[in-house]
Amino acid sequence: MGARRSAAKCPPGQLSMTVLCHISEIPVDGAIGVEPGEDGHDTIFLVRRAGHVYAYRDSCPHWPGARMAWRRHEYLDADGAHIVCHGHGALFDIETGHCLSGPCAGLSLSSLPVELTAQGLVRLLPTASAPLTSKDISK
Amino acid sequence: MNITSLEGLVFGVDDVGACNEFLANMGLDVVERGDDGGHFLAEDGTWISIRPRADAQLPAPLETGSMLRETVYGAADTDTIEAVAKEMARDREVTRHADGSIGFYDDLGFALRICLATRKTLEVPAEVMPNIPNSTQSRGLNVIGVTPGAPAARPRTLSHVVYFVPDVALAEAFYTQRLGFRCTDRFTDVGPFLRPAGMADHHALFLIQSPPHIKGIEHFAFHMASPSQVLAAGTQMVKRGFQSFWGPGRHHFGSNWFWYFNCPMGCHAEFDADMDQHDDHWVPRATAMGPEASQAYLFQFREKWAPGGPPPNARPAS
Numbered sequence: 001m002g003a004r005r006s007a008a009k010c011p012p013g014q015l016s017m018t019v020l021c022h023i024s025e026i027p028v029d030g031a032i033g034v035e036p037g038e039d040g041h042d043t044i045f046l047v048r049r050a051g052h053v054y055a056y057r058d059s060c061p062h063w064p065g066a067r068m069a070w071r072r073h074e075y076l077d078a079d080g081a082h083i084v085c086h087g088h089g090a091l092f093d094i095e096t097g098h099c100l101s102g103p104c105a106g107l108s109l110s111s112l113p114v115e116l117t118a119q120g121l122v123r124l125l126p127t128a129s130a131p132l133t134s135k136d137i138s139k
Numbered sequence: 140m141n142i143t144s145l146e147g148l149v150f151g152v153d154d155v156g157a158c159n160e161f162l163a164n165m166g167l168d169v170v171e172r173g174d175d176g177g178h179f180l181a182e183d184g185t186w187i188s189i190r191p192r193a194d195a196q197l198p199a200p201l202e203t204g205s206m207l208r209e210t211v212y213g214a215a216d217t218d219t220i221e222a223v224a225k226e227m228a229r230d231r232e233v234t235r236h237a238d239g240s241i242g243f244y245d246d247l248g249f250a251l252r253i254c255l256a257t258r259k260t261l262e263v264p265a266e267v268m269p270n271i272p273n274s275t276q277s278r279g280l281n282v283i284g285v286t287p288g289a290p291a292a293r294p295r296t297l298s299h300v301v302y303f304v305p306d307v308a309l310a311e312a313f314y315t316q317r318l319g320f321r322c323t324d325r326f327t328d329v330g331p332f333l334r335p336a337g338m339a340d341h342h343a344l345f346l347i348q349s350p351p352h353i354k355g356i357e358h359f360a361f362h363m364a365s366p367s368q369v370l371a372a373g374t375q376m377v378k379r380g381f382q383s384f385w386g387p388g389r390h391h392f393g394s395n396w397f398w399y400f401n402c403p404m405g406c407h408a409e410f411d412a413d414m415d416q417h418d419d420h421w422v423p424r425a426t427a428m429g430p431e432a433s434q435a436y437l438f439q440f441r442e443k444w445a446p447g448g449p450p451p452n453a454r455p456a457s
């Protein structure tokens with residue numbers, strides 16, 4: 001485990017335009033957890049897939065507030081096909097955050113709008129209520 | 140029905156490597172660890188086995204795909220095993236295994252096995268004892284409670300398992316009427332805490348009323364020797380990147396200290412300590428489940444710091 005990645009710190013509740021990480025920090029077809037606030041643990045995770053970055057709150061719709069990885073950055077299943085909540089094994093679609101099976105089947109993860117800057121920074125966009133608008137990225 | 144221990148749990152999993160990694164990091168003794176499974180022991184010999192989901196030797200899975208494949212209880216003697224076999228044979232198939240154990244399914248489809256109990260009695264290490272002032276109880280002169288840099292202690296014994304069940308009344312009737320379990324306490328809208336008649340622990344099994352599509356395991360727990368060891372083991376897990384789910388804290392029912400972690404077997408894994416013990420004189424309590432009823436207190440991990448000295452930006456006095 002390396003040092004905790006604290007993306008540019010900002011006060012809780014003011015996550016707008018926060019830089020979450022550099023694209024190179026997310027493994028190709030992998031995921032990482034990031035901590036934009038002062039929570040002492042990751043609260044958002046990012047999945048890199050087919051030229052997109054998808055951002056979700058690390059909170060399972062089964063028991064909101066329950067974190068999903070089994071170990072830091074371990075948000076995907078063994079073959080990287082789905083997001084998994086390891087609490088009780090719920091599977092989620094990577095692109096939509098929709099729960100495909102498990103206790104919260106039919107519910108969705110809470111997605112966050114992110115953009116990739118020309119410098120390769122993954123930034124959280126201000127309108128947290130807007131639909132997912134991950135930008136195209138070049139691998 | 141003299142069932143005296145919760146002996147072991149068998150999982151059929153999707154990611155053997157991740158499960159092995161997790162259990163080794165809980166501090167269990169690694170007996171076997173490879174691509175086709177793993178076998179892990181607590182100090183007293185109780186265990187968890189990891190197998191690939193497709194392993195044909197495992198009992199049939201629940202239709203929900205829960206990764207728990209078998210719950211194994213220990214009996215005091217072969218007479219008990221025979222008594223259970225006879226009782227079960229009244230209305231279900233009983234499989235006899237070469238080691239003398241018997242296998243069958245409960246009324247909801249959870250696979251069970253009864254074997255001869257192997258659980259060993261353990262010494263209590265001196266440093267685990269609290270020094271209680273003005274009492275005869277202490278860990279002894281010059282025995283220190285905290286050894287800097289010492290690895291967290293091993294789990295002592297498998298403590299309990301918790302099932303999501305679609306029909307709590309049916310499940311409770313099976314365990315109490317057919318296997319002699321006792322209800323110790325109950326969350327009225329959730330389900331009962333159960334202990335086998337030959338065990339004093341407040342619960343070896345807890346049942347949670349749930350929708351049918353999530354039938355399966357909610358969590359399992361290992362007993363640590365003391366609350367302090369729960370904190371040490373959990374802290375070590377957090378430092379290694381494992382994800383705390385709930386705790387540390389202390390439950391009301393059972394009085395056990397707890398700290399739960401997410402686990403790659405698609406359930407939670409708990410360290411607990413100092414659970415109440417009961418016999419048949421105990422009168423079960425019942426209350427509605429909620430934050431107050433669920434725990435006496437709850438804390439959250441934070442990184443270490445070292446308060447002290449002058450304020451951080453203090454200028455030297457001139």
Ligand code: FES
Nearest residue numbers: 060062085087088
């Ligand atoms: S908490 Fe995520 S599946 Fe239950």
Ligand SMILES: [Fe+2]
Nearest residue numbers: 299358360409
């Ligand atoms: Fe528990």
